[in-house]
Amino acid sequence: MNQEYFDDEEFVGDIDIVAGTYANVDDGEDVEIDDEELIQQAQAGVQSIPEQVRNFLMQFHRNMKNNNLHDLTYGYETQFVRLSEKFFAKGPWPEPQYVAALVKDDGVFLTLYRELYFRHIYSRLHPSLETRFRSFENYCDLFNYILNSDGPIELELPNQWLWDIVDEFIYQFQSFCTHRSRVTKRSEEEIKLLKENSQVWNTYSVLNVLYSLIQKSNISQQLLVQQQGGDVLAAAGEFGSRPLYKMLGYFSIIGLVRVHCMLGDYTLALQTLENIELGNSRALFTRVTACHVTVYYYVGFAYLMMGRYADAIRTFAHILTFVSRTRQYHQRSYQFDTVNKKAEQIPARVDENIHNYLREKYGEQQHKMQRGGEEAIEVVSDLFRFASPKFIAPNPPNYDDLEAAAEAIEPQQFQLKIFLREARLQLVIPTLRSFLKLYTTMGLDRLSTFLEMDAAELRNQLMVYKQRCRQVKWVGGGDLLGGEVVAATDLDFALQEDMIFIAESRIGRKYADWFIRNANKVQDLVNTLESRQKTFIAEAGKPKPAEEEAPAAAVSA
Amino acid sequence: MVSSFVRPSTRPDEIHSLLTGVERYNPQKTTILEDYLARQCANADPLTNHDLMANLSLLKMYQFNPDMVDVDVVRRILAKALISPSTADFNLCLYLLSDEICSDASISKLLTLRDSLERAQFTKFWKEMYGDDDDEESVVDGIAGFENGLRKLIIGNITSTYQTIPAKAVEEMVNLDQDAENGWAVDNGVISLPLKSENKAVATVIKENVKFEQLTKMLSAANDI
Known part of the structure; x- marks a missing residue:
């Protein structure tokens, strides 16, 4: 097994190092402002926070301190979203430095708050380079706190939040890689900043975080023991038996799958999942829907790129069925139809499957692909661009030769080229x-x-x-x-x-379906008869001589 | 067919532990993987001379550390993947490379060779492989058993498609003047290939397969009646 080799000491790149300060990035303002002015500023800052938001933050903080998981989940999944919509649809959440006063400078809370604060900026606004740097720094703080404490930390967070942390961490990494590779869009100062801070969002440090979380939680051993039987608690150890560590470790495995796929390493992506039973409907990944979908998406995509179309179809079909069921479409027959149709499709059109449940929407593309020829290749590449994960280059571009860096072919283009060659053969x-x-x-x-x-x-x-x-x-x-x-x-x-x-x-010819349907029909009939018989007996027992004829008539009808 | 993902018997423990741990990211281990590739290239036994997983991790090392890239190593990894019985191997290697590496003359030559091979244009492949000039170095040099591995692959293709085929056609495809019969029955210059599932072409009726578990709900309901 691979667990004993997860040793952060020997891992290249350490998050401690990169969590330091950055050249050229500092607030600058607090140098010559006297204390009184600072206090005034802070008070004004706190005052600028809407009262509803202030109350929420204080309550949120209390729930976290008291490890009140139920209310914390409500706050995270419902209230935060609602308040974002109401007050911060077009702007960031309040500056963390102003929030500090509300929560008695609770460092852990503020780190987690900043995680939400930056995530909000990423999803609604355009994060500046400095924001990207600061968000990375915040993640380093968070993971250092979790990984480098003497004993397990006393904190519980909802599964959804833990998944979102890992997911967002990888998303921001990917976003940063894309951002830095578009050298023509970067200003001179930005290039300078990027060059001087190459340790920020470094591929090694991102992988280090994920591997360290996996190692700390002993999640691989836990899953192995769970499968083979044995003492899971002993395998989990001091850290891994805590839900926070266990789930972070578990989600990091899924996160790794994603990173490997983004780097074009599909074999390693699938190898990473060796201890996770994909078919198990009670597996941990099913607890968070986004995680469930993510696993299947990346596994399906890896199969697709490996030319294992039957497996890709099976994987996509599984998750599409799941998605449409949870959306309560309840169109079972339609779903079966889609799956069957997929099975009939020839491999070159597999990419279509990602969208097959939107058949009406993509009907035209599908038709074109069935006709074959150059047109089909065009459609496949369009769909690929739309449906593939965002690929990244693990290394920064050559900032000293911007012209060459600007001309460099994007990773997605490269992956697409290889995939299309394969599709052409089909x-x-x-x-x-x-x-x-x-x-x-x-x-x-x-x-x-x-x-x-x-x-x-x-x-x-x-x-x-x-x-x-x-x-x-x-x-x-x-x-x-x-x-x-x-x-x-x-x-x-x-x-x-x-x-x-x-x-x-x-x-x-298929008999099973017919057999099952008719068996169910007989069952229904028997049930109806039985219930009528019961009514009849019950009615008969009552002293109602005048109406005695009625139930008997119902049965004969 | 042996899967490319199973540990080959020739993989030493040292390499195995490297592949399954985080040491696979340690650039200092690159030479170990390069040496291991050299051993694979020296081994002519097609059953044990290809370790895709190890070679992929070497390519990953290069992906993360572009200044360490040795194009000749990449060339040999690709050439080995070219004759691997599992057809996906070549692409899996390719996905880890960059456009820059692929534009190298020897690598792009290998890509052309791969095209001919996958389009079953075998005679073209042999011609391209050797080039016009006999002295010219071939892109598949330095790999023990390359030609035989290639022949095995082509023969696999032929035996899956044909039941009978003129001996001359086979000889052309595997680039041998004679003795291409491989112990097959030859009658009047036509080879009768042994039948296997791939070249039988029998019409089958796909039957539904209902498992007992799928019926348990119904059966238990029936029990209540």
Whole structure:
């Protein structure tokens, strides 16, 4: 197992180092202002906070201090959102320095408040470079506090919040990488700042945080023991038995999957999940919907990029079914239909599946893809751009050669290029299939006339078809990378020299559905009869001679 | 087919622990992985001479530390992935590279070779692989058993598609003048290939598979009646 190697000492890059101060970034203001003025300023700042918000913050703080998880969850999930909408739809939440006065300078609370404060800026406004730096610094403070205390910290946060912390941390990292790589949009000062602070949002430090959270919580051992049986509490240890550490560790595993995908390392992404049972409907990831969707999305995407289309379809189909069920569409038959349709689709169109539940919306694109040709490739690449995760380059661009840096091809473009090459190869399938489907035997020369293709090239294409129709498919178990080669087509053929023998698989009649439906019908009938019988007996027992005829009539009707 | 993700018997413990821990991010370990690649390249046994996971982690090292990139190492990793029985290996390596590395002459040559191979244009592949000039260094130099690995791959393709095929066609595709028969029955210059699931082409009827668990709800309800 890999746990014993998670050792922060030996890990390159340490968050302690990067959590220091930054060159060129300081507030500057507090240098020559005397105390009295400062106090006045602070008072004015506090006064500027709407009363409702002040009350919320104080109560929020109290609930956190008292570890009142229930009220804290309500405050986080409901009140904060509501107040953001009401007071801060177009601006930031109150400056953390003014909030300090309300919460008796509680450092931990303020760190968590700043996390919310920055997250709000990221989601509604345009974070400046300085904001990005300060937010990173705040994350370092938070994770240092959690990871480097002597014993486990006495703090409990709702699962949703813990997930959001990990999720947002990675989002801001990704956002920063994209931000810094667009060198043409950065001002000279910004470039200078970026150059001097290369440790900020450094890939190593981000990975270090995630790996450290995983290690501290012993989450991998916990999951392993849970699967194989044994003393989970002993495996969890002092830190890992606390919900805060356990969930942060768990979410960090999912976070790692995301980071690996963003870097194009799909094998490592799937390997990371080795101790998480994806099929388990009671697994921890199901506790937070966003996390549930994230896991499946990245696993599905990794499969897609690996050319394991059947697995990608299965994964996407699972999560789409889940999403539409929780949205209470209750269109079961429609869902089954979608899944079946997906299964029939040839691999090149798999990307479509991400949107398949919006079939009406994407009907046109799907049609184009089925027709094949260059147009299909265009559609696939459009959908890819829309549906793929944001890819990042792990290293900063060369700030000394801005011209070259500006011309550098974006990571997403690079990943897309490789994916499209693969998709292009799949294009041969629909054309060949449509002709082969019409015959049981066929001469090679005849097919080559139909296709207006040279016989030698056609031979090659047939081999490509054969190759492309076989793919690795997951066969169960915890190892998501494993699987066996299966045929992914309903139309198979073999060549005897120049004669093609074609075999088409058909779907047999289905009895189970009919059987189950009718069994349910009988059950309903029996239930109705029984309840009527009961009513009848009950009615009969009552002394109502005048109406005695009525229930009997109901039964016969 | 052996999966590329299973630990090969030739992977030493040292490499294995490197791959499964955070040491895989330590740039100082790059040379260990490079040496291991050299050993893979010297080994001609196709069953044990490819460790994709180790090579991917080496490429990741390069991804994180662009100043350490050794294009010749990248070339050899890609060439090895090219003849790997699992077709996805090459792409998995490619995803970790950058456009800059891919524009290197030897790497882009490998990409062209890969195109021919995937389009089943085998004769073209052999021609391109050697180039016009005999003295010219090939992009697949320094990899023990490359040609045989490649032939095995091509033969796999042929035997999945054909039941019978002219011996001459096979010889051309695997670039051998004779002895390409591989112990197969030859009649009048036509090889009869052994039948396997891939080249049988039997029509099947896909039947539904209802598991007992799916019926438990109904059965328990029936029990109440």
